[in-house]
Structure formats: structure tokens, C-alpha cells
Amino acid sequence: MLAFILRRVMQSVVVLFVMSLVVFSMINLVGDPVDMLVNPESLPEEIDRVRRDFGLDQPAYVQYWKFLTGALAGDLGNSFIFGRPALALMVERFPATLELATSALIIAITVGLPLGIYAGLRPNGWGTRIIMGGSVLGISVPTFWLGLMMIIVFSVILGWLPVSGRGETAVFLGIESSLFTLDGLKHLILPATNLALFKIAMVIRLTRAGTEEVMAQDYIKFARAKGLSSKRIVRAHLLPNILIPIITVLGIEFGTLIAFATVTESIFAWPGLGKLVIDAIVNLDRPIVVAYLLFVVALFLVLNLVVDIIYAVLDPRVRLQGEGG
Amino acid sequence: MSNLKAISALRLRNEGIFKTMQAVLSKPTTLISGFLLILIVASAIFAPLIAPTNPYDLSTVSIMDGRLAPGEEMFDGTIAWLGTDGAGRDVLSSILYGLRTSLTVAISSALIALAIGLSVGLTSAFYGGRIDAFLMRVVDIQLSFPAILVALVLLALLGKGIDKVIIALAIVQWALYARTVRAAAMVERRKEYFEAATCLELSNARIIWKHLLPNSVSSLIVLATLQTAHSISIEATLSFLGVGVPITEPSLGSLISNGFDYILSGAYWITFFPGIMLLATVAAINIFGDQLRAIINPRLSK
Amino acid sequence: MNQLKLLSIQGLRTEFPTPDGPLAAVNGVDLEVTRGDVLGIVGESGSGKTVLGLSIMGLVDRPGRVTAGRIAFGGTEITNYSEAQWQGLRGNRIAMIFQDPTTSLNPVQRIGVQMIEAIQAHRDVSTDAARQIVREAMVRVGINSPDERLEAYPHQFSGGMRQRVVIATALLNEPDLIIADEPTTALDVTVQAQILRDMRRLCRDTGMALIWVSHDLGVVAQIAHRVAVMYAGRIVEQGATEVMLKSPSHPYTAGLMASMPANAPRGQRLVSIPGGLPQLSNLPKGCSFAPRCAHATTACDVLPELSPTSPDHAVRCVSPLQERS
Numbered sequence: 032m033l034a035f036i037l038r039r040v041m042q043s044v045v046v047l048f049v050m051s052l053v054v055f056s057m058i059n060l061v062g063d064p065v066d067m068l069v070n071p072e073s074l075p076e077e078i079d080r081v082r083r084d085f086g087l088d089q090p091a092y093v094q095y096w097k098f099l100t101g102a103l104a105g106d107l108g109n110s111f112i113f114g115r116p117a118l119a120l121m122v123e124r125f126p127a128t129l130e131l132a133t134s135a136l137i138i139a140i141t142v143g144l145p146l147g148i149y150a151g152l153r154p155n156g157w158g159t160r161i162i163m164g165g166s167v168l169g170i171s172v173p174t175f176w177l178g179l180m181m182i183i184v185f186s187v188i189l190g191w192l193p194v195s196g197r198g199e200t201a202v203f204l205g206i207e208s209s210l211f212t213l214d215g216l217k218h219l220i221l222p223a224t225n226l227a228l229f230k231i232a233m234v235i236r237l238t239r240a241g242t243e244e245v246m247a248q249d250y251i252k253f254a255r256a257k258g259l260s261s262k263r264i265v266r267a268h269l270l271p272n273i274l275i276p277i278i279t280v281l282g283i284e285f286g287t288l289i290a291f292a293t294v295t296e297s298i299f300a301w302p303g304l305g306k307l308v309i310d311a312i313v314n315l316d317r318p319i320v321v322a323y324l325l326f327v328v329a330l331f332l333v334l335n336l337v338v339d340i341i342y343a344v345l346d347p348r349v350r351l352q353g354e355g356g
Numbered sequence: 357m358s359n360l361k362a363i364s365a366l367r368l369r370n371e372g373i374f375k376t377m378q379a380v381l382s383k384p385t386t387l388i389s390g391f392l393l394i395l396i397v398a399s400a401i402f403a404p405l406i407a408p409t410n411p412y413d414l415s416t417v418s419i420m421d422g423r424l425a426p427g428e429e430m431f432d433g434t435i436a437w438l439g440t441d442g443a444g445r446d447v448l449s450s451i452l453y454g455l456r457t458s459l460t461v462a463i464s465s466a467l468i469a470l471a472i473g474l475s476v477g478l479t480s481a482f483y484g485g486r487i488d489a490f491l492m493r494v495v496d497i498q499l500s501f502p503a504i505l506v507a508l509v510l511l512a513l514l515g516k517g518i519d520k521v522i523i524a525l526a527i528v529q530w531a532l533y534a535r536t537v538r539a540a541a542m543v544e545r546r547k548e549y550f551e552a553a554t555c556l557e558l559s560n561a562r563i564i565w566k567h568l569l570p571n572s573v574s575s576l577i578v579l580a581t582l583q584t585a586h587s588i589s590i591e592a593t594l595s596f597l598g599v600g601v602p603i604t605e606p607s608l609g610s611l612i613s614n615g616f617d618y619i620l621s622g623a624y625w626i627t628f629f630p631g632i633m634l635l636a637t638v639a640a641i642n643i644f645g646d647q648l649r650a651i652i653n654p655r656l657s658k
Numbered sequence: 659m660n661q662l663k664l665l666s667i668q669g670l671r672t673e674f675p676t677p678d679g680p681l682a683a684v685n686g687v688d689l690e691v692t693r694g695d696v697l698g699i700v701g702e703s704g705s706g707k708t709v710l711g712l713s714i715m716g717l718v719d720r721p722g723r724v725t726a727g728r729i730a731f732g733g734t735e736i737t738n739y740s741e742a743q744w745q746g747l748r749g750n751r752i753a754m755i756f757q758d759p760t761t762s763l764n765p766v767q768r769i770g771v772q773m774i775e776a777i778q779a780h781r782d783v784s785t786d787a788a789r790q791i792v793r794e795a796m797v798r799v800g801i802n803s804p805d806e807r808l809e810a811y812p813h814q815f816s817g818g819m820r821q822r823v824v825i826a827t828a829l830l831n832e833p834d835l836i837i838a839d840e841p842t843t844a845l846d847v848t849v850q851a852q853i854l855r856d857m858r859r860l861c862r863d864t865g866m867a868l869i870w871v872s873h874d875l876g877v878v879a880q881i882a883h884r885v886a887v888m889y890a891g892r893i894v895e896q897g898a899t900e901v902m903l904k905s906p907s908h909p910y911t912a913g914l915m916a917s918m919p920a921n922a923p924r925g926q927r928l929v930s931i932p933g934g935l936p937q938l939s940n941l942p943k944g945c946s947f948a949p950r951c952a953h954a955t956t957a958c959d960v961l962p963e964l965s966p967t968s969p970d971h972a973v974r975c976v977s978p979l980q981e982r983s
Binding site for chain 3: 155249253256267275
Binding site: 046054167168170171172173174175176179180182183187194286287290291293294297298308309312313320324327328331335 | 497500501502504505508509511512585589592593596597598599609612616619620622624627628631634635638639642643646
């Protein structure tokens with residue numbers, strides 16, 4: 032078991048290293064960041080000075096070595112735009128994104144799970160057709176456009192909810208979050224719902240498939256033969272069996288939520304990681320882009336690793352297979 | 357013997373295509389979504405002929421017509437059925453031209469991705485062993501990252517432009533095609549006649565072309581359909597974020613993005629109607645693709 | 659009027675819609691079970707015996723449903739019961755045991771939970787009181803140290819032990835009738851014999867009635883007082899076990915007996931009935947068994963009634979076999 036975990040960790044480290052190399056070399060192939068650091072009318076000497084100051088005059092492999100050693104020490108370079116350490120900026124912005132993604136996940140589960148169970152229990156009902164039709168639509172509608180429509184309806188026409196920003200935050204148990212103030216919650220509702228919409232269809236489909244599978248099992252038939260009510264069967268026999276796979280998949284999908292938050296954050300001007308990186312891409316703020324990429328790669332590797340380990344713990348067959356290959 | 361089997365397999369396949377056509381025509385959902393799809397593609401192709409104005413022709417676009425509401429009359433007497441945008445361009449015309457750009461990007465990227473995916477998938481299935489393991493590992497790693505993220509990163513590196521978006525989308529999608537082709541080809545590879553074919557020392561190219569490829573065609577058609585919808589969506593998202601297609605040659609996404617600035621002032625139509633078009637296109641393709649999958653492979657339809 | 663008549667079924671028909679028209683899995687079945695009776699129902703898989711059991715429980719899965727006939731239980735007609743009424747009956751007055759004990763229990767719930775819920779679904783008792791009832795039931799079916807077993811999960815039990823748990827669960831509310839659908843098929847022979855012995859003892863001790871569904875005439879002969887043989891959704895022969903086994907009147911019953919290893923003369927090949935079950939959606943016009951029957955004549959083109967040959971014996975055949983000398 033330990034060997035399995037160690038090998039998976041090693042694999043992840045290798046992937047991370049390769050990714051850093053790929054990202055760094057690609058980013059060096061395009062665009063000259065010096066152009067944006069200096070005033071277009073600057074003198075050549077001044078451009079050279081900036082180039083030297085940022086270490087951009089040195090060969091690529093030297094730059095990469097410096098970058099790698101720096102990265103290992105927690106230094107991912109300074110943002111060209113903000114003139115501050117990229118890592119510090121990311122750490123500053125991350126809680127807002129985490130808050131958004133977590134709220135979205137919770138919304139997706141609370142809405143998607145009951146709908147999916149309903150659809151799974153009544154495969155031929157009218158309600159099911161509406162739910163499944165809606166979920167096809169949900170997959171088809173680009174989330175960013177839906178976000179705009181939400182702004183039009185709830186902010187412009189109805190005037191119920193604010194359009195942008197994170198609102199007031201408060202500190203509770205050492206965590207600063209919009210969840211703890213009314214104003215913050217108001218600001219959170221639209222972006223979190225928007226981000227959740229993207230996952231609700233998935234939760235519905237997963238839950239429905241799981242429900243149909245479990246309801247066909249003999250132990251459900253036996254539970255019905257015991258005279259249990261439908262409510263009891265769903266709560267005691269269906270839910271425990273479908274929740275495990277659903278939570279697992281959502282765990283892996285949490286990474287995609289963070290990635291998709293870039294879009295939502297841009298629409299609602301949510302001051303998180305996503306907005307930071309989109310601005311950085313538009314402004315060619317190289318260190319931020321690199322830092323974000325490495326961060327996301329690391330996040331995905333960790334999520335995948337955790338899920339793999341959980342599976343290995345639960346299922347001895349996976350563990351044995353892992354040791355064979 | 358092997359030849360006989362191959363021939364009968366081929367005949368079965370042809371009958372399969374015929375059956376598929378029959379099934380497509382007999383189901384209303386399939387028929388309607390298919391019809392809508394043809395309508396959308398046709399209006400994209402013939403946009404210059406059917407659009408009331410040419411939004412790229414600066415001589416006919418007048419700032420005086422800016423932000424007309426749907427149904428109002430423009431300066432030259434044309435009625436702007438869906439309103440005009442801030443620069444006075446007719447929204448309906450922009451949508452038709454934008455649809456063109458969106459479809460061009462999605463379809464060309466799908467074709468490139470298909471070509472790469474086919475080569476990688478067939479190579480993987482044909483050679484097996486270490487080559488297969490390596491290629492599939494790369495596919496796995498790529499697929500573990502969300503498409504939008506990979507595309508975003510690539511565009512951050514490549515810069516703006518239609519060609520760049522096409523390249524980025526092709527890179528995003530190839531892995532999925534590769535995996536699908538490989539899976540289908542592997543099934544064929546395990547069959548008896550494949551061994552017979554290798555024993556007969558047919559050329560590798562011939563084995564791949566005649567035996568491994570045809571089996572994956574049906575799943576590729578379905579995948580390509582659904583992926584086209586997906587890449588239209590991604591392209592729109594990228595353009596909306598300002599890293600995709602430039603506003604000088606707008607896609608549906610850039611049109612929506614363009615209208616974003618006017619939302620708060622109440623000119624909803626500039627962003628609303630391109631969005632509806634985007635939605636209709638993606639939904640039509642998705643529904644059609646789903647139906648196609650149900651027909652071709654009933655087991656996977658759920 | 660007759661207090662001993664516990665279950666009475668008349669003209670029961672259970673259909674499943676198919677693209678080729680409705681398919682009658684149970685096609686006009688009449689049955690009677692008295693208190694303390696053990697009725698064996700024998701037939702090949704697909705003969706409709708399982709669907710018959712499910713129909714009595716109101717557990718036929720949609721889109722299948724009972725389309726004709728009446729089921730009366732304890733003098734009350736239950737055919738048109740609502741789901742809530744069925745729930746009050748199931749596991750309470752009528753219990754059912756299924757074929758495969760490995761799948762009848764929910765893998766993620768403790769045994770104790772799964773048994774206690776069966777009591778609390780019907781009786782308003784505390785969990786402690788329910789636990790006491792569970793302990794007694796476990797001891798009755800020969801499970802030692804019930805307290806430890808209550809906390810265990812199904813996968814920690816052997817197949818025989820699991821089936822005992824299932825049987826104990828069925829006994830919890832002291833039902834008047836247990837329907838056992840091939841409950842020993844998945845078990846090995848020694849365990850099977852034990853369970854048969856236990857069930858027989860339980861019926862004698864408690865006076866409850868038992869319907870034992872099986873494809874194995876040998877097993878049924880060991881436990882049942884009366885036997886009904888089903889073929890293609892209809893009962894083709896029924897009667898007291900000794901009478902029927904001594905002189906089967908229907909060629910199908912005779913064929914079933916001849917194909918039992920115990921009845922074959924030493925050194926000779928086992929006899930098997932030629933052909934297979936007819937398609938239920940496309941039954942022959944007259945006797946469904948005629949196409950496979952060695953004695954078939956043109957008279958078999960008309961469906962014969964189930965008619966008595968002696969007070970305790972009835973057969974559905976135009977030319978029943980004579981008593982073997």
C-alpha cells in the first residue's frame with residue numbers, strides 16, 4: 032500500500048516537473064514581455080536595463096534553472112504588472128475562488144441530487160423528461176452567456192442582486208469570507224449559481240444512472256418485500272450506495288470548477304484566481320500565468336492522487352493491479 | 357477465410373449505415389434536430405446572400421444607427437429586426453456572419469483533431485506495447501485537465517487570431533479522438549481475422565486502413581458531432597474572455613462579449629440574440645448527436 | 659367462511675408489455691394455500707413461478723402488472739391494494755425470501771440496521787425492543803452469538819449465513835405466509851439440506867404457511883405437502899406431493915421426474931425433455947407443452963382445463979398418463 036502511494040506521488044512529481052518545463056519553454060517562444068514593461072518611447076539603454084533587471088537577457092536554460100530553484104523555494108517571480116511576488120498574489124486571491132467553487136459545488140449537489148434521484152426512480156415519467164431535457168439544455172448553454180442573462184434578469188431588470196465584486200467579507204474562525212455577511216452572500220449568489228449550473232447537469236446524470244442501477248438490485252427488492260416505505264428505501268438503501276461514487280467524481284471535478292471559475296469570475300468581476308489569470312493572459316504578465324498553471328497542475332495531480340488512494344484503500348483489486356503495472 | 361470474414365463484416369457495416377439512415381428518418385426528435393442543424397449550417401454558408409447588411413463593410417455601417425432596439429428602422433431604411441449594436445451594425449447580420457466564423461473554427465479544428473487523433477489512435481492500437489502505453493499515458497494526462505483550461509493556456513501562449521484558436525481547439529480535442537479510435541481498433545485487433553491478416557503479411561498500411569479504421573467510423577461520427585458542439589462552446593467562451601477570435605472578424609462569442617458592455621444600460625439585444633443563436637446551434641448538435649449515438653450504439657444511449 | 663383458507667388466487671394474469679404485444683408471464687393461475695400448508699411451485703426458469711410470487715407480494719416491476727384475476731389473503735381481497743396498503747402487508751403478514759443471499763442484503767448497511775428496520779416499518783417499538791426480537795429470530799434460524807452479528811456487514815458472512823439472516827428477517831414479524839423463491843439454489847448441498855430442515859421445523863412450530871418456489875422437484879419433494887407444476891405461465895398439474903410423485907399425470911411432470919438424477923437407473927443416460935420453453939409472446943394455440951410432448955395429438959390444439967383426476971390431484975392434459983404399475 033505504502034509502495035503504491037509512494038509510486039503515485041513520484042509519478043505526480045515527474046508530471047509536475049515535465050509540465051513546468053513545457054510551460055516554461057512554450058511561454059518563452061512567444062511574445063516579448065519587455066515590450067509591455069517599458070514605455071514604447073523608451074531609449075534602447077533603458078530597455079536593456081529592464082531586460083537585465085528581470086533576468087530576461089540570459090539564455091533560456093539559465094532562466095529555467097533560476098525559475099525552478101526559485102519555485103522550489105516558493106519564489107515564482109514577481110508579477111510584471113503588480114511588481115509583487117506571484118505566489119503571494121495567488122495566495123491572496125485563492126480564498127475567493129475556493130469560496131466560489133465550494134458554494135457552487137454545494138448548490139450543484141443540493142439541486143442535482145434530488146432531481147437525479149427523482150429521474151432515476153421514475154424513468155418514464157413526465158417530470159423525468161423535463162429534467163433530462165433541461166439537463167441537455169444545461170450542457171448546451173454556454174455558462175458565460177447564462178451568467179450574462181442572470182445579470183440582465185436579476186440585476187438589471189429586477190434589481191435584486193449586485194452585479195460585481197465580492198461584497199463585504201467578515202472573519203469567522205480565522206477565515207475571511209463573503210459567506211458571513213449578508214452583503215457578501217448577496218454578491219455570492221449569482222456567481223456561485225452560475226458556476227454550479229455547469230455541474231448540475233452532471234450531478235443529475237450521475238445520480239440518475241446510479242439510482243437506476245441501485246434500484247434494480249436485489250437488496251432493494253428485498254427491502255420492498257420487508258414492507259419499507261419508499262422514503263426509507265431511498266434514505267437507508269439508495270443514498271448510501273450512490274453517494275460514494277458521486278462524491279468521488281465530484282472530488283475529481285472540483286478541479287474543473289476551479290478552472291471554470293476563470294469564466295465566472297470574469298463575468299462577475301469576482302476577485303479570485305481566475306480573474307487574476309485572465310488579466311495576466313491579456314496583459315502578458317508571464318510569471319502570474321506560469322504560477323497559475325503550476326498551481327492548477329499541482330491541484331489536479333493532488334486531487335487525482337487522493338482519489339486513486341481512496342479507491343485503492345476501498346478496492347483491493349485496484350491495489351493489486353497497481354502493484355502489477 | 358479471413359477474406360470472407362472481412363467481406364461479410366464490410367457488408368454488415370453497409371447495412372448498418374442504411375439502417376442508421378432509416379432510424380434517423382423515422383424518429384421525430386432526430387428529424388427535427390437534423391433539420392434545424394441543416395438550416396443553421398445553410399444560413400452560415402449563405403450568410404452573405406441572406407444577411408440584410410454586411411457588418412464588415414464599413415461604408416454601410418453608420419454610427420448613427422447605434423443601439424437601435426429590435427424592429428427599429430435604420431438610417432438607410434432597412435429594418436433592424438434584432439436591433440443594432442453600439443457601432444450601428446445590424447445584429448441579425450452580425451449573427452449570421454458570426455455563425456460562419458464559429459462553425460468554421462469548430463469544424464476545422466475538429467478535422468485537424470480528427471486527423472491527429474486517428475494517427476495516434478491507430479498507431480497505438482497497431483503497435484501496442486510500449487508505444488501504446490506511452491501514447492495513452494499522454495492522452496490520460498491531457499484529458500485529466502479541463503478543455504477550457506488547456507485552450508486558455510494555449511491561447512495565452514499563441515496569442516489572438518482565428519488560426520490560433522483553431523490550433524488551440526485541435527490540440528484540446530485530439531486526445532479524445534485518439535482514445536476513441538484506439539478503443540474501437542483494439543476490439544477489431546483481438547478478432548481472428550486480424551491475426552490472419554498479419555500472417556498473410558499484408559502491408560501495415562493496408563491492415564490499418566482496411567481493418568482497423570472502418571470499425572471506428574461509427575463512434576467517430578458521433579464523437580465528432582458532439583465535439584463540434586463542445587468546441588463551438590469553448591470558442592465562444594474564449595472569445596468572450598477576450599483571448600479568442602478578435603472583434604474585427606467576430607464569432608458568436610465575440611458578439612456576446614461585445615454586447616456585455618451594454619447590458620447595464622439596458623441594450624440587452626446586442627448580447628441576447630447572439631446567445632440564443634449559440635444556444636440553438638449547440639443544442640441542435642447535441643440532441644442530434646445524442647440521437648445518433650442511441651441509434652448507432654443503443655447500449656451507450658443512457 | 660373457511661378460516662383455514664389463507665391465500666386464494668383465481669385466474670391471475672400478470673402481463674409485461676413488449677414491442678410484440680403483451681406477454682403473460684402468469685397466465686390464468688388458480689391457487690389455494692391453507693394455514694400451515696407448504697406448497698411447492700415447480701417449473702423451469704421462465705415458467706412464470708417467480709413472477710407469480712412477486713404478484714402475490716404486489717412487487718411486479720413496472721411496466722409489468724397484474725391485468726386479471728383476484729388475490730385474496732386471509733379473506734380480504736388485496737388485488738387492488740394501494741402502495742401504502744401493500745407496504746402494510748409486505749414483510750408483515752406475507753414475507754418473501756429471494757434466490758441469491760449474496761445480493762439480498764445491502765452491502766453498505768449493518769445487518770442489525772437492515773433487520774431492525776423491518777420490524778419498525780410495521781410496529782411502533784423502541785430500537786432496543788426491536789433488537790431483542792432480532793436476536794430471538796437469529797437464534798431461531800441457528801445463528802450463534804447474534805450480538806456480534808448485528809454489528810457486522812453482509813460481506814463478513816458466508817453465503818449460508820447470509821441466507822439465514824434473510825430468513826430470520828422474513829420471520830421477524832411472524833408472518834402468516836412466507837414466499838421463498840429458490841432460497842437454497844445458490845448454496846451448497848449441505849447448507850441447503852440444513853436450511854430445508856430448519857424451514858420445515860419453523861413451519862411446524864409456528865403454523866405459518868410457506869410457498870416454496872423452485873426449479874428442483876427433488877428439493878420441493880423434501881419440503882412441500884402439495885406441489886404445483888408450472889409451465890409457460892400456467893399450472894399444468896397440482897396435487898399432494900406423494901400422490902403426484904408416485905404417479906405424475908402430465909407428461910411434463912413425468913419428464914421433469916425422469917430428468918432427476920436420483921430417478922435414473924444406474925448406468926443409463928439421464929433423460930431430458932427435448933426442446934425448450936415456448937416464447938411467451940407466441941404461445942401455441944392449445945396446450946403449450948404439445949410441441950415438446952411425445953404423446954401430443956391433434957386433440958392438443960385445444961387448451962385443456964385443469965381438471966381433477968382424483969380428490970387431491972388435478973392435471974391440465976387431454977390424455978393424462980395412467981398410473982404407473
